[in-house]
Amino acid sequence: MEVIWTGKAINELVRRTGYRVGTASSIRDLSKHLEHESSRELVRQVAAEVETMCSGFSKDEFYPGSTEVLESLIGKGKRMLGFNGSNGLTR
Numbered sequence: 001m002e003v004i005w006t007g008k009a010i011n012e013l014v015r016r017t018g019y020r021v022g023t024a025s026s027i028r029d030l031s032k033h034l035e036h037e038s039s040r041e042l043v044r045q046v047a048a049e050v051e052t053m054c055s056g057f058s059k060d061e062f063y064p065g066s067t068e069v070l071e072s073l074i075g076k077g078k079r080m081l082g083f084n085g086s087n088g089l090t091r
Helices: 002-017 023-033 037-054 069-081
Strands: none
Touching: 002 023, 002 037, 023 037
């Protein structure tokens, strides 16, 4: 059960803060309170992948960790253009 909670915690962290220089470190911080090796291993693997992905970022640069903002903008654009309930814009 802890490994599931850990995965959800990582997902929520990235969703809230996006990908930036310190994201891998924030993910590693999650392992401080973990009891099971499988959960700590998940944190290590994800943090290593995220660190590689963010290694070329400048200090102030970040990328969203969720598509929610994009989806919201597409929906708003549809409403503004009068595509009420139609998928014509994104098709």
